[in-house]
Amino acid sequence: MTNKERKKLIRLVDLFENIHTILAKNHYNGTTTAKRIIRQIIDYLTAVLNDEAEKFDSVIIRIAQKYKSLFIVKAGLSEFYIHHDDYKTRRKSNLEYEKLKKEIEKILGVKT
Numbered sequence: 001m002t003n004k005e006r007k008k009l010i011r012l013v014d015l016f017e018n019i020h021t022i023l024a025k026n027h028y029n030g031t032t033t034a035k036r037i038i039r040q041i042i043d044y045l046t047a048v049l050n051d052e053a054e055k056f057d058s059v060i061i062r063i064a065q066k067y068k069s070l071f072i073v074k075a076g077l078s079e080f081y082i083h084h085d086d087y088k089t090r091r092k093s094n095l096e097y098e099k100l101k102k103e104i105e106k107i108l109g110v111k112t
Contacts, residue, residue, distance in 0.1 A: 008107050012104065012108075016038050016042050016104070019038060022097055023038070030076060031077070034070050034077050038070070040066065044062070045063070063108060064108040067104065067108055068110060068112060081094055082097055
């Protein structure tokens with residue numbers, strides 16, 4: 001694994017940690033499974049970074065498959081949004097969440 005690839009995996013861990021934190025703070029029905037899957041992704045990436053035996057491409061494929069499973073129709077994170085009574089706070093929070101998703105999708109080469 002190259003240094004550049006390693007940095008991408010480290011960034012993915014950080015991005016998924018941030019998404020997990022957002023889900024934990026916003027008690028939306030249907031995120032229990034998503035939080036569990038995200039925790040599995042984080043644990044897997046951490047193990048890969050510690051071992052470095054797996055090829056980068058196979059890691060990305062595996063993570064992309066798990067990530068896409070978070071966005072099933074009418075469930076999971078497909079319907080998730082951050083609710084807040086204050087419009088500006090809600091808008092800012094949801095834009096930050098979308099930014100995290102877009103960066104993950106860019107690294108993984110997927111679109112949800």
